[in-house]
Amino acid sequence: MAIKKDQTVEMNYELKINEEMIEDNMDGESIKFVYGSGQIIPGLESRIEDMNIGESKTINVPSNEAYGEYDEALSQILPIEEFEGINLEIGMVLEGEEENQEVIRATVTEVTNEDVTVDYNHPLAGCDLEFTILIKSIS
Structure with missing residues (x-):
């Protein structure tokens, strides 16, 4: 079953900036969110649509679709x-x-x-983000 609006998604991820690991929960507790509700950054959310349970993918999100440009x-x-x-x-x-x-x-x-x-900028403002994600469940 592919991800669609208003479904609860559980996923694990790694986050890198310029090849440097920033966050990693691949071996830890998954995050859960409602797809399409804006609970995760827009650039990541739009790039996981139609992914399936068990699917893994590397996704690049430009700063303007993440935490914005540095101001x-x-x-x-x-x-x-x-x-x-x-x-x-x-x-x-x-x-x-x-x-x-x-x-x-x-x-x-x-x-x-x-x-x-x-x-007052977000700490990741101006950064292009590289996620490796694994979809654990969709409901």
Whole structure:
């Protein structure tokens, strides 16, 4: 049975960027999602349609169909006083809420005595992704 809209799909995957392994659950617990519901990135979802149980495939997803292009405008320099009481480290992910209660995340990219540079881009923005996937079940 091939994957169709609104079916629950269970799959395992490896994710590489520039030949470097980023994530791998091939020997671990599968992920489950409803196909067509937007629970996985669009470029991957569109490329697994019509796959069958037990089928394996390597899929390349360009950044614009994954987490988007990197946007320099989403990097911001803020006064260090705004981070009082936080032990800042480069690579640290900070969470906050917008006025509409939506959670926002920013990665600390630079810390000086006066300023902190934070980046609101997704960590994989601007990256082309290579997935190797295995379809475990479709229901």
